[in-house]
């Protein structure tokens with residue numbers, strides 16, 4: 182059985198997509214079979230891996246509506262062992278259309294049933310909201326990965342996110358085992374970052390990844406070449422950091 | 435009559451709230467009467483001005499449901515001339531509850547009718563999505579302010595946003611006159627920022643603000659003190675830049 186990891190945070194721009202792409206690629210490099218599902222209508226997880234959304238005929242939306250199967254919408258990437266279910270803008274329609282169907286929270290789980298047998302990891306990149314697409318992802322998740330910036334607004338949202346996770350465990354998915362907080366864009370020279378990090382360590386120590394991601398321009402350059410950091414800067418510092426993150430994730434088993 | 439400015443971008447973390455808070459404060463400093471409406475369930479616009487959302491009894495949600503009036507939910511800030519309609523987490527429920535009511539796109543317009551007579555500017559901070567709360571804000575907007583980062587994913591979303599604005603003009607709000615793009619977190623030393631900025635200038639020159647906001651740690655420190663930059667660093671460079679931005683906005687009249 183595969184492990185389903187959901188990358189979530191309703192705070193925007195904290196590095197959900199960057200984490201989803203580079204963690205997926207690092208796991209695939211270790212020999213794991215990975216399916217990256219883009220559940221964000223912005224479609225950044227696909228485009229960050231060089232998939233041109235305008236050329237796509239179909240995506241997660243068609244899977245959710247049941248008009249196509251997983252085999253139809255799945256796309257191979259240039260990374261051995263990493264496939265993607267991309268998103269296009271019509272996925273935004275799903276948020277409204279899902280509201281009126283039965284079992285609306287479990288729709289994604291139903292359509293990804295096949296995937297959990299043929300991959301080691303299913304990684305779901307979520308939009309910056311706690312709407313129905315994110316709830317659908319959480320309803321089938323084994324673990325949640327929560328990227329955070331060490332800034333005021335990002336810290337504020339964490340307690341709200343934790344109460345949502347508690348509600349999901351109680352009402353939709355008792356299998357949601359753990360959540361892991363990943364500090365991202367950390368700049369040790371910035372006093373605010375040191376202070377906020379100390380707050381996160383104080384309140385959320387048990388859930389904190391040992392690995393943390395520094396701010397690095399190379400990381401924000403890579404998606405414009407359609408590559409994960411392991412391809413864009415193979416022997417660079419950031420590639421090693423994501424390899425360490427992937428080892429930590431595999432070690433949680 | 436007041437001018438309604440909506441700060442939008444479905445890309446997360448580009449600086450919507452930072453722009454809404456500091457532009458509102460700079461306009462108030464010039465003597466304009468400003469109402470800042472927080473339409474994002476994260477509630478960052480209120481907390482960035484020192485309003486404790488846990489102490490609030492009510493918010494925009496109660497206004498949308500019609501259980502309270504504008505006078506009940508409006509909060510004065512420490513800035514002369516700047517009032518806020520804060521958001522609490524129950525606003526997230528409005529996205530789903532609005533789906534089933536008549537005229538669901540115009541609900542915000544109906545409840546803010548009083549405001550447009552007693553303020554010079556109504557500024558609405560939107561969540562990072564193109565859902566019903568953002569559509570409600572666009573349905574009553576005179577102008578849209580679009581903060582962008584000079585990074586790959588942020589540029590990708592602009593053309594999607596422009597087609598949404600076109601749809602809004604045609605179907606919901608022909609009065610939506612203009613949109614203005616504000617470059618934010620710009621770092622001239624970063625090659626990617628120079629390249630992306632050149633792209634934005636090529637395709638969106640006519641809509642670009644002359645003022646642009648550099649990356650500055652002071653700006654991300656200010657909200658943790660509950661202050662806009664004009665209070666936190668009164669004579670600093672960033673305060674002057676937001677004063678110039680406010681003058682540019684007033685000059686568009």
Ligand SMILES: Nc1ncnc2c1ncn2[C@@H]1O[C@H](COP(=O)(O)OP(=O)(O)OP(=O)(O)O)[C@@H](O)[C@H]1O
Pocket residue numbers: 192193194195196197198199200221225307308309365366367394395396397398400401402404444445446447562585586587588
């Ligand atoms: N460690 C880092 N160092 C530098 N830049 C980063 C880092 N992590 C992410 N970025 C950049 O910051 C921006 C925001 O990251 P990203 O888009 O992955 O966040 P997100 O949480 O997925 O955003 P959204 O909420 O819109 O989905 C992107 O331009 C990305 O390239």
Ligand SMILES: Nc1ncnc2c1ncn2[C@@H]1O[C@H](COP(=O)(O)OP(=O)(O)OP(=O)(O)O)[C@@H](O)[C@H]1O
Pocket residue numbers: 191192193194309332333334335445446447448449450451452453474478560561562618619620647648649650651653654655657
């Ligand atoms: N020019 C700037 N320089 C440095 N930091 C900035 C700047 N503008 C915004 N920030 C910081 O970047 C982060 C994102 O900004 P902000 O929260 O305003 O974006 P947003 O678009 O409102 O996010 P969301 O999509 O979650 O609503 C915040 O921590 C903010 O303090």
Ligand SMILES: [Mg+2]
Pocket residue numbers: 197198199221225307308
């Ligand atoms: Mg993303």
Ligand SMILES: [Mg+2]
Pocket residue numbers: 450451452474478560561
């Ligand atoms: Mg915001």
